[in-house]
Amino acid sequence: MSEYPVSDDVRLQPPGSPEIEIAARTRTLVIGPYPTRNAAPPASGAAQAQNLRSTAARLDEAAGLAAAIDLDVVQALPLNLQRIRPATYLGKGRVDELAGLIKAEEIGLVVMDCALSPVQQRNLEKAWGVKVIDRTGLILEIFGRRASTREGTLQVEHAHLAYQRSRLVRSWTHLERQRGGFGFLGGPGETQIEADRRMIQERMTRIERELETVTRTRGLHRRSRARVPYPIVALVGYTNAGKSTLFNALTKADVLAENMLFATLDPTARATRMPHGETVILSDTVGFISDLPTMLIAAFRATLEDVIEADILLHVRDVAHPDTQAQAEDVGQVLDELGIRSHADRIIEVWNKADLLDEAERTRLLNLSVKDGEGGRHDRDSAAPVLVSAVTGEGLPALTSRIEARLARSRSAFAVVLPPEDGAQLHWLYENAEVLDRREEVNGTVHLAIRVAPEKEARFLHRFPGARTLHRTG
Incomplete structure (x- = not known):
C-alpha cells in the first residue's frame, strides 16, 4: 500500500492568506512527466494536440515558461510514464530518486509540466521538501505578473480563484471542523470548507460584476470606433x-x-x-x-x-x-x-x-x-x-x-475625374478611401481609381455623383 495518502492530510493555504511568493532566481527543477504512446489515451482534445510534439519540444516549452518569470532552471528532466499514480502522479521509485537530486542540487522549486491534483501536489511537496507547482499554476503565476490593465488583473484574479476553488473539494481536511453560529457569516453547523468556498464564490461574483463594467466600457469604445469605422x-x-x-x-x-x-x-x-x-x-x-x-x-x-x-x-x-x-x-x-x-x-x-x-x-x-x-x-x-x-x-x-x-472583397471601386483646382475633394478621397491609381493630365486634371468601404459608399456617391463604377461588390 502506498505511503502517500490519496485523499487525506492535504493542507493548502486558506483563501485570503498571502500567496507564497515565488522569488526570482529560485533554483528550479522542471520535470516533464509525459505518458508513453502505449499509456492510457488522454481524455481531452488539448492533450491530444500536445502529443503531436516531441518530448524535447514540450520540455523546452515548460522550461521557457519557468524562465519567463525569471526562475533559475537548473535542469529540465523528461520522464516517460507508463501509468499515472493517483497519490503522487509518479511512481514511488521515481519520487525517491528525484528527492536525492533535489537535495543534491539545492532545488527550491519543482515545476511539473502536467496537471496535478491537490493531493498529488501536497504529497510531492512532503516527499521532496520543496514547493511544487503544476503547469496550470505556473501559467497563472505568469499571467498574474504580466497583466497590467485593470481588466487583465481582474481576469487573472478570477482565474486564480476558480483554480483555488476547484482544489477545495475533499482536500482541505483541516477545514472540515464546523463553525459556530457567531458572527454575521455562516450559520450553525457550517463547516470551514463550506465557508471558504462561499468566500471564494463571493469574491468571484464581485470580480464578475467589475468585469461586466469593464466589458461595457470596451463595448462603448468599439461602438465609438464603429462611428468612424x-x-x-x-x-x-x-x-x-x-x-x-x-x-x-x-x-x-x-x-x-x-x-x-x-x-x-x-x-x-x-x-x-x-x-x-x-x-x-x-x-x-x-x-x-x-x-x-x-x-x-x-x-x-x-x-x-x-x-x-x-x-x-x-x-x-x-x-x-x-x-x-x-x-x-x-x-x-x-x-x-x-x-x-x-x-x-x-x-x-x-x-x-x-x-x-x-x-x-x-x-x-x-x-x-x-x-x-x-x-x-x-x-x-x-x-x-x-x-x-x-x-x-x-x-x-x-x-x-x-x-x-x-x-x-467587400469594397466597390470607382473612377473619379477632378479638375486641378478641386483640392478639397482630392483631400477627402485620400482621407476616406483607398487611392489605387492616380494620373494627371498636362492641364492638371486628375484621374483617380479609388476603392470605398461599404459604410462610406453613400457619402462618396453623394459627393461624387459623376463617379464611374469599376467594380461593385455583391
Missing part, C-alpha cells in the same frame, strides 16, 4: 510566435516584444495606414498555448473580443520552430472555442521568423507562400500564406498587399 485586423498565434514584433513593424509602435513566453497579455490596438491609404485598427492579443487552463480561456474571452469581431485575423506562426504545425493546431482549437474557425476566409496565415530559416527551408516555404513582395494584386484571392520576418521586414509589403486584397 475602420476595419479591425487582429493578430493571433501561439505564444512567442512574434506577434508583438510584427505589430511594432506594421504600426511603428513600441509594444513589449521579447523572446519569452507570454510577453504580451493585455490587448493593444493601434490605427495604422495601409500603402493605398486604407486605415485599419491593428490589435495585438495574448498568445495561445497548449493545455491553456480552461478557466483562463473563459476569463480572457473579453480580451479576445477584438479577435471575435475582427474583419481579418493574422494567424502568426513561428515557422522556424520544430513544432510549428502542432502549435497551429493549438491555435485552431482555441479559435474553434471562440467560434471563429468556421470563418476561415477571414484568416491570413503569416509564416514569421523567415530570418531564422536555413536557405533550403526558406526557399521551400517561399515557393509555397505569396511571392509578390512589391504590393501587386495578382494574389488577391489566394489562400497561400505569407512568409515574413518581422525583424528584418522581409515579406511585409506582400503582407500589407494581402490585407488590402482581403479587405477589397
Whole structure:
C-alpha cells in the first residue's frame, strides 16, 4: 500500500492568506512527466494536440515558461510514464530518486509540466521538501505578473480563484471542523470548507460584476470606433510566435516584444495606414498555448473580443520552430472555442521568423507562400500564406498587399475625374478611401481609381455623383 495518502492530510493555504511568493532566481527543477504512446489515451482534445510534439519540444516549452518569470532552471528532466499514480502522479521509485537530486542540487522549486491534483501536489511537496507547482499554476503565476490593465488583473484574479476553488473539494481536511453560529457569516453547523468556498464564490461574483463594467466600457469604445469605422485586423498565434514584433513593424509602435513566453497579455490596438491609404485598427492579443487552463480561456474571452469581431485575423506562426504545425493546431482549437474557425476566409496565415530559416527551408516555404513582395494584386484571392520576418521586414509589403486584397472583397471601386483646382475633394478621397491609381493630365486634371468601404459608399456617391463604377461588390 502506498505511503502517500490519496485523499487525506492535504493542507493548502486558506483563501485570503498571502500567496507564497515565488522569488526570482529560485533554483528550479522542471520535470516533464509525459505518458508513453502505449499509456492510457488522454481524455481531452488539448492533450491530444500536445502529443503531436516531441518530448524535447514540450520540455523546452515548460522550461521557457519557468524562465519567463525569471526562475533559475537548473535542469529540465523528461520522464516517460507508463501509468499515472493517483497519490503522487509518479511512481514511488521515481519520487525517491528525484528527492536525492533535489537535495543534491539545492532545488527550491519543482515545476511539473502536467496537471496535478491537490493531493498529488501536497504529497510531492512532503516527499521532496520543496514547493511544487503544476503547469496550470505556473501559467497563472505568469499571467498574474504580466497583466497590467485593470481588466487583465481582474481576469487573472478570477482565474486564480476558480483554480483555488476547484482544489477545495475533499482536500482541505483541516477545514472540515464546523463553525459556530457567531458572527454575521455562516450559520450553525457550517463547516470551514463550506465557508471558504462561499468566500471564494463571493469574491468571484464581485470580480464578475467589475468585469461586466469593464466589458461595457470596451463595448462603448468599439461602438465609438464603429462611428468612424475602420476595419479591425487582429493578430493571433501561439505564444512567442512574434506577434508583438510584427505589430511594432506594421504600426511603428513600441509594444513589449521579447523572446519569452507570454510577453504580451493585455490587448493593444493601434490605427495604422495601409500603402493605398486604407486605415485599419491593428490589435495585438495574448498568445495561445497548449493545455491553456480552461478557466483562463473563459476569463480572457473579453480580451479576445477584438479577435471575435475582427474583419481579418493574422494567424502568426513561428515557422522556424520544430513544432510549428502542432502549435497551429493549438491555435485552431482555441479559435474553434471562440467560434471563429468556421470563418476561415477571414484568416491570413503569416509564416514569421523567415530570418531564422536555413536557405533550403526558406526557399521551400517561399515557393509555397505569396511571392509578390512589391504590393501587386495578382494574389488577391489566394489562400497561400505569407512568409515574413518581422525583424528584418522581409515579406511585409506582400503582407500589407494581402490585407488590402482581403479587405477589397467587400469594397466597390470607382473612377473619379477632378479638375486641378478641386483640392478639397482630392483631400477627402485620400482621407476616406483607398487611392489605387492616380494620373494627371498636362492641364492638371486628375484621374483617380479609388476603392470605398461599404459604410462610406453613400457619402462618396453623394459627393461624387459623376463617379464611374469599376467594380461593385455583391
